Amino acid sequence: MNAQILLEFAINVLSMGSLYALISLGLVFVFGICKLVNYAYGEFITVSAYVLYFLGVFTGLPWLLVFLFGILAGVAVGFFSELVAFRPFRERSLDALLVTSFAVSVILQRLFQLGISPRSKAVPVPAFFNMNIQILGVITPLRNLLIIGTTVVLLTVLVLIMKYTTLGVAMRGASENFVTARLMGVPANLMISVAFIISGFLAGVVAIFWSARTGSVEPMMGGTPLLIGFIAVVIGGMHSLPGSVVGGYVYAFISNVLSLTLPSSLLSFRDAFMFAIVIAFLVLKPEGLLRGNYQEERVG
Amino acid sequence: MNLAKKLSNQQENIKQPAAKDISQYFDFSRKSSTVVILIAILVVIGYFIWWLNIPFIEDIFTAGTITLIMTLGFQLFMGNSGILNWSYVGYVGIGAFASAIFSMTPAVKTMQIPTMYPFLINLHLPFPVALLAGALVAMTVAAIIAWPLMRLSDAVGAITQFALLIVINVMLSQWSQVTNGPRTFTLGGKRLTTLWVALGVAVLVIIAVYYFKESSLGLKLRATRDDRYAARSSGINFVAVRYCAYVASAFIGGLAGGLYSHYILSITAASFYMSELFMILSMVVIGGSMSVSGAFFGTLLVTLLRQFLRQVELFLTRSGFEASGSTEIVVAVLMIIFLIWQADGITGGRELSWRSIKRRLPSGSKKRNKVLKNKKQEEKA
Amino acid sequence: MNNNTILQVSDLYVAYGSIQALHGVCMEVHKGELVSICGVNGAGKSTVLKAIAGVLKPRSGSIRFKGKEVAGSKPEQLHKMGMALVPEGRDIFPSLTVEENLRIGAFGRRLDKSYAADLEDLFSLFPILKERYHQAGGLLSGGEQQMLAIARGLISNPDLLMLDEPSLGLSPALVDQIFELIIELKSRNITILLVEQNAQRALGIADRAYLFSNGRIEYSGRPQELMDNVDITSVYLGGQNGGDV
Ligand SMILES: Nc1ncnc2c1ncn2[C@@H]1O[C@H](COP(=O)(O)OP(=O)(O)OP(=O)(O)O)[C@@H](O)[C@H]1O
Numbered sequence: 001m002n003a004q005i006l007l008e009f010a011i012n013v014l015s016m017g018s019l020y021a022l023i024s025l026g027l028v029f030v031f032g033i034c035k036l037v038n039y040a041y042g043e044f045i046t047v048s049a050y051v052l053y054f055l056g057v058f059t060g061l062p063w064l065l066v067f068l069f070g071i072l073a074g075v076a077v078g079f080f081s082e083l084v085a086f087r088p089f090r091e092r093s094l095d096a097l098l099v100t101s102f103a104v105s106v107i108l109q110r111l112f113q114l115g116i117s118p119r120s121k122a123v124p125v126p127a128f129f130n131m132n133i134q135i136l137g138v139i140t141p142l143r144n145l146l147i148i149g150t151t152v153v154l155l156t157v158l159v160l161i162m163k164y165t166t167l168g169v170a171m172r173g174a175s176e177n178f179v180t181a182r183l184m185g186v187p188a189n190l191m192i193s194v195a196f197i198i199s200g201f202l203a204g205v206v207a208i209f210w211s212a213r214t215g216s217v218e219p220m221m222g223g224t225p226l227l228i229g230f231i232a233v234v235i236g237g238m239h240s241l242p243g244s245v246v247g248g249y250v251y252a253f254i255s256n257v258l259s260l261t262l263p264s265s266l267l268s269f270r271d272a273f274m275f276a277i278v279i280a281f282l283v284l285k286p287e288g289l290l291r292g293n294y295q296e297e298r299v300g
Numbered sequence: 301m302n303l304a305k306k307l308s309n310q311q312e313n314i315k316q317p318a319a320k321d322i323s324q325y326f327d328f329s330r331k332s333s334t335v336v337i338l339i340a341i342l343v344v345i346g347y348f349i350w351w352l353n354i355p356f357i358e359d360i361f362t363a364g365t366i367t368l369i370m371t372l373g374f375q376l377f378m379g380n381s382g383i384l385n386w387s388y389v390g391y392v393g394i395g396a397f398a399s400a401i402f403s404m405t406p407a408v409k410t411m412q413i414p415t416m417y418p419f420l421i422n423l424h425l426p427f428p429v430a431l432l433a434g435a436l437v438a439m440t441v442a443a444i445i446a447w448p449l450m451r452l453s454d455a456v457g458a459i460t461q462f463a464l465l466i467v468i469n470v471m472l473s474q475w476s477q478v479t480n481g482p483r484t485f486t487l488g489g490k491r492l493t494t495l496w497v498a499l500g501v502a503v504l505v506i507i508a509v510y511y512f513k514e515s516s517l518g519l520k521l522r523a524t525r526d527d528r529y530a531a532r533s534s535g536i537n538f539v540a541v542r543y544c545a546y547v548a549s550a551f552i553g554g555l556a557g558g559l560y561s562h563y564i565l566s567i568t569a570a571s572f573y574m575s576e577l578f579m580i581l582s583m584v585v586i587g588g589s590m591s592v593s594g595a596f597f598g599t600l601l602v603t604l605l606r607q608f609l610r611q612v613e614l615f616l617t618r619s620g621f622e623a624s625g626s627t628e629i630v631v632a633v634l635m636i637i638f639l640i641w642q643a644d645g646i647t648g649g650r651e652l653s654w655r656s657i658k659r660r661l662p663s664g665s666k667k668r669n670k671v672l673k674n675k676k677q678e679e680k681a
Numbered sequence: 682m683n684n685n686t687i688l689q690v691s692d693l694y695v696a697y698g699s700i701q702a703l704h705g706v707c708m709e710v711h712k713g714e715l716v717s718i719c720g721v722n723g724a725g726k727s728t729v730l731k732a733i734a735g736v737l738k739p740r741s742g743s744i745r746f747k748g749k750e751v752a753g754s755k756p757e758q759l760h761k762m763g764m765a766l767v768p769e770g771r772d773i774f775p776s777l778t779v780e781e782n783l784r785i786g787a788f789g790r791r792l793d794k795s796y797a798a799d800l801e802d803l804f805s806l807f808p809i810l811k812e813r814y815h816q817a818g819g820l821l822s823g824g825e826q827q828m829l830a831i832a833r834g835l836i837s838n839p840d841l842l843m844l845d846e847p848s849l850g851l852s853p854a855l856v857d858q859i860f861e862l863i864i865e866l867k868s869r870n871i872t873i874l875l876v877e878q879n880a881q882r883a884l885g886i887a888d889r890a891y892l893f894s895n896g897r898i899e900y901s902g903r904p905q906e907l908m909d910n911v912d913i914t915s916v917y918l919g920g921q922n923g924g925d926v
């Protein structure tokens with residue numbers, strides 16, 4: 001009985017944590033290279049979710065293709081938004097970049113409202129996603145296990161790329177010291193484009209599982225995953241890819257524990273508690289749980 | 301040196317002090333003319349609109365003036381410290397709710413917000429005092445939390461302020477005993493923020509924000525913005541000067557919030573979140589974040605633009621096009637364009653002053669040219 | 682300019698914001714030469730290297746590398762053309778292993794037999810790097826990091842190698858080692874532009890030298906003449922100590 005509760009808790013934490021890990025990883029890839037906290041990241045996810053919705057509802061494409069196009073949409077929006085909105089600011093201040101990403105986020109949200117609908121749309125989900133299965137007496141929808149599996153595969157592939165390909169090594173170098181990497185012949189534009197492409201790719205994968213869980217897509221849906229990404233990134237460390245993954249799981253853990261332990265009268269304040277923890281983290285440990293080799297500028 | 305030249309020199313010498321005297325008399329034209337001009341513009345427009353007596357336009361002006369106070373408070377911190385304060389609208393929200401709670405009569409409160417704590421229900425202050433008290437609450441909250449946050453810069457600082465905004469927003473939207481939770485908070489009674497009230501407060505805030513900038517505190521803060529390392533080595537305490545500005549900015553934000561809630565008369569936590577932050581940010585960026593004049597003209601310009609676009613939107617919607625939200629898109633694109641090509645906004649980060657106007661005026665420039673010519677001729681001679 | 686000139690800088694102005702750092706610098710480097718730049722702290726030595734390498738955009742002036750105008754080019758383009766800068770303070774990638782650091786240095790190169798051969802060659806110069814091949818760069822000692830930084834610059838087989846204060850912060854024994862290394866590189870006919878605080882030693886091995894002061898070139902010519910001129914030495918080189926050359 002007790003073991004069952006524990007297992008259920010573990011599955012919840014792992015499946016939520018996997019999703020959160022992918023979200024924060026998508027943020028950190030861009031942050032690592034450009035030092036940009038990308039407020040428009042949530043909208044990358046929304047774009048993918050809309051593509052899933054349109055293809056799922058209006059075409060008879062097989063699921064695998066729908067997912068593929070959803071992910072491609074994330075990649076495309078990542079790539080082109082960098083090209084159009086962020087590249088002109090390359091040499092400018094970080095604040096200008098930050099404000100731009102905020103503006104891009106607003107523009108995309110309003111475009112969804114205008115072009116599609118301000119109301120939420122039901123995203124069709126393959127039936128096997130919500131099929132309940134039983135493991136050791138615990139009943140859970142299959143998608144919870146799928147996200148865990150997907151995350152394991154993706155993380156493995158990413159680790160292999162980052163460790164063993166020249167591009168991956170160069171990306172790690174560039175996120176530690178961009179200028180020196182350029183001095184070694186690593187092209188700045190390529191690095192930044194690749195970072196945004198990976199970020200968009202992850203946003204696409206997240207969109208699949210996020211919309212499967214909520215069952216719908218709406219113009220403002222990107223807000224929540226963005227905030228989750230922020231928290232996870234902060235907990236794990238802004239400058240470390242493994243840290244952001246750890247942060248995702250830690251966030252899922254804390255959030256589940258809070259859900260279980262907070263009295264119901266305080267449950268609606270859960271987000272406030274989460275963010276208070278984030279602030280405390282940032283003040284006490286600005287480098288996160290795992291620190292990368294980048295010294296965050298800190299004054300005072 | 302011949303006599304004639306000596307004489308003319310003497311004449312010049314005599315003239316010069318006189319000229320100086322006059323300019324000294326107008327010395328405020330150098331330092332304080334900005335304040336005078338901004339206030340004059342605001343009052344003239346306000347008076348004209350009051351005289352027109354068209355409620356629709358009066359409303360736009362009053363709301364715009366409240367927004368002006370918000371942007372001025374935002375500019376106070378951002379313009380001088382160079383740090384974006386994402387949590388600012390949170391303080392506006394705190395001020396809005398707090399002052400409303402203070403000013404409402406117990407009877408109205410029991411009716412509108414039955415869940416409210418009894419001690420809050422019985423609290424009742426006259427409107428001006430409630431306004432101040434609301435601003436003080438916002439300021440106090442800022443004063444309690446801000447100190448450790450002022451050390452953080454760049455990405456970490458941005459995320460912290462952002463997280464703070466979310467904490468405040470969750471509190472405002474969930475604390476049923478204070479803010480009526482996610483439900484609408486209705487003030488009841490009649491609109492207390494009239495055109496003249498908003499205008500009066502705006503005048504005071506323009507003065508306060510401008511003189512803060514010119515004060516030694518503002519100067520120090522700007523030194524930290526321009527070169528933090530140099531400023532630190534010259535003995536400026538970063539955290540302290542930033543802290544003061546942050547708290548002052550929260551006070552003005554709270555004041556604007558109080559005016560807002562007594563103008564609009566029904567609020568929710570969602571009224572003080574991303575889209576308001578975006579609106580304020582767009583005004584300050586387009587106007588020029590580095591100067592008070594920038595916040596002023598940014599507000600003026602963006603308010604006019606938004607009103608115009610809103611009318612276009614309405615027209616389009618009536619004729620069958622779905623256009624709601626296009627206003628934000630235009631403003632956002634405009635903001636990005638400014639960031640790329642004119643990062644210091646329309647004011648270029650400078651203050652509007654008597655001199656800068658004179659320089660622009662054709663007669664002024666002629667005079668200057670003449671003076672220059674005279675000088676050149678003298679040099680030749 | 683003859684076709685033996687690999688780098689020619691003329692009338693170069695560089696500024697950091699409102700601070701002018703270089704005021705019309707003219708200099709040139711010929712193939713196979715070892716040219717040394719000396720000057721006190723803040724004279725603009727690092728600035729000129731950064732401008733040549735494309736990290737800083739010049740306000741005005743021209744930089745010709747292998748006959749092409751390159752002022753304003755990106756660092757990665759210049760690297761591709763055959764420039765390598767070993768930056769001041771080494772700037773290795775601390776969390777990357779020695780192998781990975783070298784691999785970034787060879788960015789754009791195929792990791793084939795010739796790479797392996799070059800690597801072996803580098804290991805003969807820096808045996809320590811072979812030992813530490815799989816260790817994170819940040820865990821190396823200062824001297825080892827400097828070796829790594831130089832090796833990382835060499836692995837791309839540059840036509841012009843620029844070293845910015847390679848002996849900075851190293852123990853005397855290690856300084857000796859670095860200078861021996863530079864002599865060895867010179868004997869391999871690698872063109873080197875060397876910035877050094879340790880002017881006496883740098884001048885001892887250089888073919889020609891430039892003396893920087895306040896963003897201008899105060900003197901240029903044979904190192905011997907420079908050293909013979911006591912005035913200059915005492916004023917700009919702080920030459921009382923380390924006069925062992
Ligand atoms: N990032 C920067 N921002 C502003 N000024 C700078 C910057 N870097 C260098 N300077 C200034 O430019 C001038 C030249 O600096 P540079 O680093 O080229 O000197 P250097 O000759 O390399 O000195 P050192 O021997 O200490 O390395 C100095 O006055 C320095 O203060």
Ligand SMILES: [Mg+2]
Pocket residue numbers: 726727728769
């Ligand atoms: Mg230097």
